[in-house]
Amino acid sequence: MRSRLTLLVAATTVLVLLAFLVPIALLLRQVARERAIGQASAVVQTIVPLALGDPNALRLAVTGQAVPVTVFLPDGTAVGAAATATPAVRLAAASGQTLTVATSAGRELVVPVVGTAGTSVVRTVVTEADLTRGVSRAWLTLAALGAALLLLGLLVADRLARAITAPITELSEVSHRLAGAELTARAAPAGPPELREVAGALNHLAGRIQDLLAAERERVADLSHRLRTPLTALRLEAESLRDPEESARVAAAADGVARAVTAVIQQARRTSSVAVQSCDATAVVGGRVAFWRVLAEDTGRTVTESLPDGPLPVAVAADDLAAALDALLGNVFAHTPDETPFAVTLTARPGGGAILTVADEGPGFPASAARRGASGGDSTGLGLDIARQVATSFETTGGPGGAIVRLELPGP
Structure with a gap:
């Protein structure tokens, strides 16, 4: 915008200058001529009164003039600057009229002087250099x-464009920062x-x-905090189970849900950016698969x-990675029949990071299920989106032969 405003003013100024300076330049040339x-x-005119007088006085008068002057006398002799009688001189002598004629040398000015002995003609030539003297400098x-x-x-x-565009640039920067x-x-x-007014808005x-x-x-x-009451009741019910292993498993699940609720509350109240966290993907994925293996049995x-033999660090918080894998495995259990096998790789x-793949041999899912809030199985439709948030690349394929979800996790 700044360059366009400058270009507009430049074009307008050039047009105005041409409209004024060109006529002035032509006028100066005409004035010089x-x-x-x-x-x-x-x-x-100073020579004319002497044209019919004493030849010696006439010769003295034409000598040293600012322009070359020649006087053609009636007897055919010429006094002054050496010159031959031109057609303009002969015409002036015959007609008795003052003439100004344009020639290749400039302007020829002839003035006839009629006397008793005949007509004398005073001639001078204004050269082109004299006609244009001072014009080039002007x-x-x-x-x-x-x-x-x-x-x-x-x-x-x-300056004007900068005063206009600077606030616009600042508004653009602020909008990008808000985005x-x-x-x-x-x-x-x-x-x-x-x-x-735009800045205020x-x-x-x-x-x-x-x-x-x-x-x-x-x-x-607030909504997350309300879950603590039913979680407390669930923990009490778990402690009342007679089977110690079953009680421990249900209590561990209740504790996991409680930790998830706490993480939701902390994340909801987080108003400033925090440092990027990392975790060992092998340990987190292994732990969650072990948790879901019991339900799978x-x-x-x-x-x-299929997990790596050693640690595999990724730039994802352990809770976020666990929540993403839980969402994907929860979809497997919720939307595939019992006895449907699945694999976690x-x-x-x-270049760093990890690739997490969850595949099952169920009926698959429609393409619309990849959109946030879209579900074909009477659910919230947020599971895939939760998994997508921790990945730099998210791919889903699904059909009658099963569903595959592939996540690329960033490196630390």
């Missing part, structure tokens, strides 16, 4: 003046009234977004597990 011819006419002065005015116009236009979740960013009202929108997010965080935290499912990714 008329001045040169006027000076020559004045010289001729034109250069006008060109320099035009260039100076153009530069001044460009400078003023640049990057920097909700404390605010625009300083500056520039024209319209831009100040943007600041009001940012504040409104902050208020809405804060209310949403508190609402999520109860439902007759075969579990195939974890491999190192070239």
Whole structure:
């Protein structure tokens, strides 16, 4: 925008300068011509009274003039600058009229002087150099003046454009910062009234977004906190089970849900960015597969597990990775019949990170299930989206032969 405003002012200034300077330049050339011819006419007029007088006085008068003067006497002799009788001289002698004729050398001025002995003709020539003397310098002065005015116009236009575009650039930067979740960013009202109004509206929108997010965080935290009561009851029920192993397993599951609820509350109230966390993907995936293996045995499912022999660090928090894998395995148990086998594979990714693949031999899922909130199995449709949030690349394939979900986890 700044360059366009400058270009617009430059074009307008050039047009205005051309409209004024070109006529002035032509006028200066015309004035120079008329001045040169006027000076020559004045010289001729001083010679005319002497044309019929004493030849010696006439010879002295034509000598040393600013322009070359020749007087053709009636007897055919010429006094003054050496010259031959031109057609203009003969015509003036015959007609008795003053003539100004354009020639290759410039302008020829002839004045007849009628006397008793005949007609004398006073002739002078104004050369092209005399006609244009001083014009080139005047034109250069006008060109320099035009260039100076153009530069001044460009400078003023640049300052004006900068005053207009600077607030727009700041508004753009603030909007990008808001889009990057920097909700404390605010625009300083500056520039024209319209831009100040836009800045105020943007600041009001940012504040409104902050208020809405804060209310949403508190609402999520409140809803999550309500789960603690049924979790406490579930833990008490687990402790009342007669089978110690069954009691320990149910209590561990209740503790896991309690930790997840606590993590939800902490994340909901997190208002500032935190350092990127990492974990050992091998340990986390192995632990979650071991947890789900018990339920798989109860439902007759075969579990195939393929994990690296050593630690595999990834730039994902352990709780987030566990939640993502739980969401994927929960989908397997929720949307495939009992005795449907599934496999969990974890491999190192070239360049750092890991690749996590969960595959089953169930009926698969439609393509719409990959969208957040979309489900074809009477669920919330958030499972795949939870898994997608921890991955740098997320791919799903599904059909009658089964479903495959592939996640690429970033390296630390």
